[in-house]
Amino acid sequence: MSLVKCVDAAFAYEGKIIISDLNFEIERGEYLCIVGDNGSGKTTLMKGLLGLIKPVQGEVIFEGVKAKNKNRGIGYLPQQSDAQKDFPASVYEVVLSGAVNDLKFGMFYDNATRKRAEEALNKVKMLNLKNACYRELSGGQKQRVLLARAIMASKTMLLLDEPVSGLDVLSTREMYRLIEDLNKNEKMTIVMISHDVKAALPSATHILHIKDKQAFYGKPDSISRNIWN
Amino acid sequence: MTICFQEIFQYTFMQRAIIVGLFVSLCSALLGVPLVLKQYSMIGDGLSHVGFGALAVATALNLTPLPVAIVVVTVSAFILLRISEKAKVKADSLIALISTVSLAIGVVAVSMSSGMNMDINNYLFGSILALDKTDVYLAVVLGIVVIFTFFFLYHQVFSVTFDESFAKATGANVTVVNLIISIATALTIVIGMRIVGTLLMTSMIIFPALTSMRLCKSFKNVIICSSIVSLCGFLSGILISFFFDTPTGASIVLVNLAIFISFYLIKAVMIRIRLVKYKENK
Numbered sequence A: 001m002s003l004v005k006c007v008d009a010a011f012a013y014e015g016k017i018i019i020s021d022l023n024f025e026i027e028r029g030e031y032l033c034i035v036g037d038n039g040s041g042k043t044t045l046m047k048g049l050l051g052l053i054k055p056v057q058g059e060v061i062f063e064g065v066k067a068k069n070k071n072r073g074i075g076y077l078p079q080q081s082d083a084q085k086d087f088p089a090s091v092y093e094v095v096l097s098g099a100v101n102d103l104k105f106g107m108f109y110d111n112a113t114r115k116r117a118e119e120a121l122n123k124v125k126m127l128n129l130k131n132a133c134y135r136e137l138s139g140g141q142k143q144r145v146l147l148a149r150a151i152m153a154s155k156t157m158l159l160l161d162e163p164v165s166g167l168d169v170l171s172t173r174e175m176y177r178l179i180e181d182l183n184k185n186e187k188m189t190i191v192m193i194s195h196d197v198k199a200a201l202p203s204a205t206h207i208l209h210i211k212d213k214q215a216f217y218g219k220p221d222s223i224s225r226n227i228w229n
Numbered sequence B: 001m002t003i004c005f006q007e008i009f010q011y012t013f014m015q016r017a018i019i020v021g022l023f024v025s026l027c028s029a030l031l032g033v034p035l036v037l038k039q040y041s042m043i044g045d046g047l048s049h050v051g052f053g054a055l056a057v058a059t060a061l062n063l064t065p066l067p068v069a070i071v072v073v074t075v076s077a078f079i080l081l082r083i084s085e086k087a088k089v090k091a092d093s094l095i096a097l098i099s100t101v102s103l104a105i106g107v108v109a110v111s112m113s114s115g116m117n118m119d120i121n122n123y124l125f126g127s128i129l130a131l132d133k134t135d136v137y138l139a140v141v142l143g144i145v146v147i148f149t150f151f152f153l154y155h156q157v158f159s160v161t162f163d164e165s166f167a168k169a170t171g172a173n174v175t176v177v178n179l180i181i182s183i184a185t186a187l188t189i190v191i192g193m194r195i196v197g198t199l200l201m202t203s204m205i206i207f208p209a210l211t212s213m214r215l216c217k218s219f220k221n222v223i224i225c226s227s228i229v230s231l232c233g234f235l236s237g238i239l240i241s242f243f244f245d246t247p248t249g250a251s252i253v254l255v256n257l258a259i260f261i262s263f264y265l266i267k268a269v270m271i272r273i274r275l276v277k278y279k280e281n282k
């Protein structure tokens, strides 16, 4: 049974079709890399996979994960979060908020969750800034904090929208290693949007290339050369 | 000082005003933080104008004003929230329209029922003399409900305020949290209007949050600080109005402004001190 399946799905904004003819499924433990030009609809597709927007045609079928439930176990790293520019919150509070569905009685975080938050911060190398103010961090640091938050939320699936944008060379390498580690050792299903195909290729199990429609979907070894040449 | 307080508590109206006011200030401080951060301050403003319209119409029709206002404002809270969610860009203008239309309806209702000017003035600018026993009971009960709900939902309010789409994507019930926030806001506004008046209610919600956001670096501290600021602002305001015979609502707003400016100055001084220290170390 797949986790999420697209059947002839198409997405639109205000009646204008952005991408169509999507046919693929994400199995448990896979590492799907979505590539495509700016504006080709990658973020739109990811929102569809999250259930934030509905397809105007076809279906997005949630099989292995719940469509709408507090225990979906889906984590998400947004491409840009300009909504929280001037938000007074500590790094720790932001990371904990990823586990909002693990709240005991909907009210408080237990010690196990608090410990997980510290581990997540440690993974993204931000534990020393645990009590710092989120709005005073650099762009790259914010990105790491949001990744830690996404890790907190994901039990089965982690969706990442350009996770390395804004990161320096070393951090980029570490980020890819971290994602690969989550995929291999914690059996986390990964869906990642990336422009850096060469870096993502070695660890991805599937590639989805979109260009108005689904241009290519398959294993990386069967990929046709002409996609990026 | 003690004599002072004894003097105040001799008056039933002051006892009532202080009890109601403390609950209202605490509720509006708590709710103000998510409202300001979500850029929903306009909803608060809109709701208090709708409240005025409802009170005026109810008075004109000889209905009991408070229950009518509670129902109308709560329903409007749903509608305004929907507007803000759907039409992000035009929301401000739409809410401004609803505010002014409610005000207009209220004014027309007043003019048609002559002799009500006294009441209307109370609704616009508030009057601590107008509070009766029912108001006090209502304020205490609603205040306790709002405060408990807020603490019950504290972490959920944080996630929804910080990043709504993330919360939605992970499966949190964003709509319910938003609804509860707006209903709580509606109730707070209707009760608060009795003291500070329709026109000044918004500042009770916005000022404490804005003030504490300047200094505090975590959400928890913003909530705590904003509650303290709000309670102090109210108490000082009502005392000033009692001893200097100034209008209560306006005094509270001006005290809040003074606190806001002092926080601003404190922040500026802190920055200056840091710079001086840095230069000394060099």
Ligand SMILES: Nc1ncnc2c1ncn2[C@@H]1O[C@H](COP(=O)(O)OP(=O)(O)OP(=O)(O)O)[C@@H](O)[C@H]1O
Pocket (backbone or CB within 6 Å): A013, A014, A018, A036, A037, A038, A039, A040, A041, A042, A043, A044, A045, A079
């Ligand atoms: N909220 C919106 N309303 C209307 N159109 C939108 C909206 N968001 C995106 N679009 C349009 O949909 C198209 C796809 O946008 P999307 O953000 O999915 O692209 P993308 O592939 O993620 O691009 P990038 O590589 O720049 O992140 C763009 O042409 C964009 O203009």
Ligand SMILES: [Mg+2]
Pocket (backbone or CB within 6 Å): A042, A043, A044, A079, A161
């Ligand atoms: Mg994008």
